[in-house]
Amino acid sequence: MEILLTNDDGIFAPGIRALTHELCKIGNVTILAPDREQSATGHAITVHHPLRVQEMEFGDDSCVKAYSVDGTPSDCVKLGAEVVLKKKPALVVSGINRGPNLGTDVLYSGTVSAALEGVILGIPSIAVSLATVEEADYAFAAKFTRIASINIVTRGLPPDTLLNINIPSLEEKDIAGVQITRLGIRRYKDVFDRRTDPRGKVYYWLAGEVIDLDEDPDTDTVAIRNNLISVTPIHFDLTKHALIQELESWTWPLEN
């Protein structure tokens, strides 16, 4: 089985290394990952600059070919499928991200966007995040990703859908189980720090404390808080279908 692996923390991050080790047990792994951290890039693609693809040494796993890319996670998936592999892999895996990708925040996530790019290209895809920004052990999260990968390839997913997986940063014995969830609603407060630079000019730095507005137990945000692995099906159709009929009843004068 051919697996395309990427992330948004960059090719030198520990999460992608742990994942490579596990995914090698079930297939050939081709890594295309950004040459530096690309967090919060959302679904950016590079259109105004050329992209370089550089083959890299990646430890002694003979099942791996690795390439660094001076672009975004979505660029990596596009280049991996279209240029390096020249065919669709069986699976796109994005991660393991350092830090959670939950609720409304998935819109900003390079990790999730890379997996979305996979499903746009017609490839079953998963995004995986470890729910801590501290240094952590990725071994269990990597093992669970291997199990989820087998599940997806065996059972199949609808062509427009990826799985977004968030894993608590706990020892395996303390994980409470797996829950299928929906995306919760998150907001931030005190969003910008206002600071003054050494020359007296004002600048702003995005900060902010997360607030979960949605406390339903079926949300990913609450599942993680309850030490559960959260598995959320995500699709790329942003249409709000339920509103189409109402909008048709509005008048839309071309003259005014």
Added chain:
Amino acid sequence: MEILLTNDDGIFAPGIRALTHELCKIGNVTILAPDREQSATGHAITVHHPLRVQEMEFGDDSCVKAYSVDGTPSDCVKLGAEVVLKKKPALVVSGINRGPNLGTDVLYSGTVSAALEGVILGIPSIAVSLATVEEADYAFAAKFTRIASINIVTRGLPPDTLLNINIPSLEEKDIAGVQITRLGIRRYKDVFDRRTDPRGKVYYWLAGEVIDLDEDPDTDTVAIRNNLISVTPIHFDLTKHALIQELESWTWPLEN
């Protein structure tokens, strides 16, 4: 009425200028727009760098205050609401983009992402694009945006929903009408140009010809082809709710 205006073509683009002229007829306009073109940035936000906000002259419209930002369209909306206005405006308008934002492509769109940021902040929002990449006259599109803005503020939208409006680049008399649509499915073929730089090294440049895989007349892509203005309701919940029950029937062994 307080209107926050942004775009992804940058503060010097003609589309935002035409829009300012029309929106001044219905409210006070505060512009925060990127200091350069930011197309295909998706929903990127700037977390690793500070942001500067620079007040600008913006013609002789006394109803306008304008600021350039060295960030993305989403940064502009966050900064506009939280730092410059210090309150929620009545409406966020993003555009007028040079070029269509249709179907699957909205995921890559800085224009649409800025409006999504608006609804995330709880503000009624619209994204507006003129469906041509050629030089064009934005006057009619700007007028229609004013009409749509009045419609939205009068009628109200659900709190998680924006309207994505695409306008054919035609004279007003040749516009066939307004259609409420869903997002069509677009793909690209021959995606990367492979080239060699002056030093003999290979690079890749994103290219590709668009293919509309979805030919239903209720899609935005087909509406534009039929010279109709397309109005698509878009929300930020990417959850594929219909799949949750099936995934619950899968087994998710923690050991394997």
